[in-house]
Amino acid sequence: MTKLDAAIVGLGMTDMGKVYGRTGTQFAVEAIGKAAADAGLKVSDIDGLLVNYGLTRAVGMPLAADLGLRNLSVLSEIQAYGSSAGVMVMQAAAAVASGQATAVACVFSDVPLTEGKRAGATYSDPKNRLHPGFLGMPAGGGLLGPNVGYALAARRHMDKYGTTSEQFGHIAISTRKWAELNPIAQMRTPLTMEDHQESRYIVDPLHLFDCCLVSNGAIAVIVTSGEKARDLAKPPVYLHGGAQCHPGYIDERDSEFGLVSGAKLSGERAFKMAGVTVDQIGVREIYDCYTYTTLITLEDYGFCAKGEGGALAESGALAPGGSLPTNTGGGQLSGYYMWGMTPLSEAVIQGRGEGGERQVADNDYILVSGNGGVLQHHATLILSPHPKEA
Amino acid sequence: MSAENMLPVQRDDASAAFFDAAAEGRLLVHQCPQGHLFAPQISTCPRCQSTELSWSEASGRATLASYAVINRRGQSELPVAIVELDEGPWIRMQLQDVSTGDLKVGLPLQIRFAAPEGGEPLPYAVPA
Ligand SMILES: [Zn+2]
Numbered sequence: 419m420t421k422l423d424a425a426i427v428g429l430g431m432t433d434m435g436k437v438y439g440r441t442g443t444q445f446a447v448e449a450i451g452k453a454a455a456d457a458g459l460k461v462s463d464i465d466g467l468l469v470n471y472g473l474t475r476a477v478g479m480p481l482a483a484d485l486g487l488r489n490l491s492v493l494s495e496i497q498a499y500g501s502s503a504g505v506m507v508m509q510a511a512a513a514v515a516s517g518q519a520t521a522v523a524c525v526f527s528d529v530p531l532t533e534g535k536r537a538g539a540t541y542s543d544p545k546n547r548l549h550p551g552f553l554g555m556p557a558g559g560g561l562l563g564p565n566v567g568y569a570l571a572a573r574r575h576m577d578k579y580g581t582t583s584e585q586f587g588h589i590a591i592s593t594r595k596w597a598e599l600n601p602i603a604q605m606r607t608p609l610t611m612e613d614h615q616e617s618r619y620i621v622d623p624l625h626l627f628d629c630c631l632v633s634n635g636a637i638a639v640i641v642t643s644g645e646k647a648r649d650l651a652k653p654p655v656y657l658h659g660g661a662q663c664h665p666g667y668i669d670e671r672d673s674e675f676g677l678v679s680g681a682k683l684s685g686e687r688a689f690k691m692a693g694v695t696v697d698q699i700g701v702r703e704i705y706d707c708y709t710y711t712t713l714i715t716l717e718d719y720g721f722c723a724k725g726e727g728g729a730l731a732e733s734g735a736l737a738p739g740g741s742l743p744t745n746t747g748g749g750q751l752s753g754y755y756m757w758g759m760t761p762l763s764e765a766v767i768q769g770r771g772e773g774g775e776r777q778v779a780d781n782d783y784i785l786v787s788g789n790g791g792v793l794q795h796h797a798t799l800i801l802s803p804h805p806k807e808a
Numbered sequence: 809m810s811a812e813n814m815l816p817v818q819r820d821d822a823s824a825a826f827f828d829a830a831a832e833g834r835l836l837v838h839q840c841p842q843g844h845l846f847a848p849q850i851s852t853c854p855r856c857q858s859t860e861l862s863w864s865e866a867s868g869r870a871t872l873a874s875y876a877v878i879n880r881r882g883q884s885e886l887p888v889a890i891v892e893l894d895e896g897p898w899i900r901m902q903l904q905d906v907s908t909g910d911l912k913v914g915l916p917l918q919i920r921f922a923a924p925e926g927g928e929p930l931p932y933a934v935p936a
Contacts, residue, residue: 566878
């Protein structure tokens with residue numbers, strides 16, 4: 419892509435969290451309808467649709483029929499796990515830049531929660547993981563689900579850099595402080611270091627409050643060209659840069675697994691495309707499936723030196739009133755868990771100046787990250803309320 | 809020592825030789841024609857992309873590359889690890905016969921096998 423001329427013009431969010439009795443498709447239809455209305459468009463104006471089905475595969479390309487869209491020129495399922503939202507926005511931008519489509523809806527919808535079952539049950543159910551052969555071997559030994567993978571990653575960081583559980587706690591606490599200011603965040607009661615440290619281990623070194631929520635629901639955005647964006651209902655949030663990195667860690671001695679994430683390379687590429695430096699970023703919306711991912715992602719983007727993420731969290735810089743406002747809606751730890759749509763949706767809100775009590779004054783450049791698998795996939799977007807100069 | 813905390817895993821074509829050796833207490837890793845060694849679950853050499861693989865018997869000696877302790881509510885804690893074989897490859901497995909307070913990256917380990925009822929023998933590691 420030589421010229422980036424795309425903007426997010428619509429945002430649609432359903433009720434999220436312990437919302438039962440609705441299918442993934444029903445959530446997705448509602449989110450897209452809301453996103454279109456938000457943009458001042460009719461659903462029938464949508465000519466591109468990208469669908470990320472989350473964990474449960476409860477939504478997919480047939481969604482187009484449910485929406486009554488009969489003349490789509492772009493339609494795909496996108497699956498890059500937690501980096502899917504960023505990937506969808508970049509593909510939508512490419513589609514509008516090349517003239518393949520004029521208004522592309524990107525939706526994430528998932529229903530991993532079942533009434534009466536533990537929140538993590540779908541993610542760690544042996545039935546979903548106990549494949550035959552080598553694929554099943556770690557699961558057979560008890561290594562089930564993402565919590566274990568991230569605990570092993572976090573431990574490497576702690577061992578190499580001296581990062582502490584209390585430093586992860588500071589991330590949980592600062593994120594909660596933002597959530598207290600967000601009316602739709604799920605966890606809004608103040609969190610103390612004592613609460614964090616005394617919460618049970620999910621998988622040591624990850625305490626309960628180091629781990630994200632799990633939610634049912636959907637979020638959609640609509641991407642169009644920068645030119646068309648100016649005629650629509652809401653202030654556009656322009657895409658200035660975007661990049662992916664899929665690090666492909668090798669499982670052997672000297673692997674960087676747990677120490678360096680895909681944020682490093684995708685960040686460098688996205689900053690270069692946007693023509694901005696890390697110092698110009700006013701708002702950070704970081705994929706926080708765990709407190710640890712916030713920490714390592716901030717390091718890899720260059721908000722502090724490598725290994726200094728713990729000290730950065732401890733400094734209070736990430737919290738309301740701090741010098742580096744991060745996860746201003748409460749993230750996935752305290753806000754709502756919609757994979758990469760969580761940071762993206764809050765970035766759109768901040769870019770429009772609609773953050774209310776939690777609005778960050780300097781919103782000229784907003785960094786959004788998505789992280790998928792256990793650090794295997796990463797997407798970075800740089801957004802701005804100002805059009806990108808050609 | 810014990811398959812008590814393991815779940816039965818069935819063999820498939822790709823893993824049959826590995827599990828046959830495991831039943832004899834031998835740990836196999838993959839090897840490409842250039843001699844690169846890599847973990848048994850990886851089917852293409854990550855260095856040279858060769859798919860002409862043979863099996864190489866590893867020493868079973870290893871060190872702890874990372875560890876975590878699963879809190880199984882109502883049951884005992886379950887320590888698990890990324891184990892770095894002396895030959896270099898990593899395998900993820902359960903730890904046994906170790907007090908969680910003694911866990912430390914770099915801890916010398918030895919690989920053993922145990923077969924849960926109805927499943928193939930799975931590797932686990934104990935302090936060497
Ligand atoms: Zn090779």
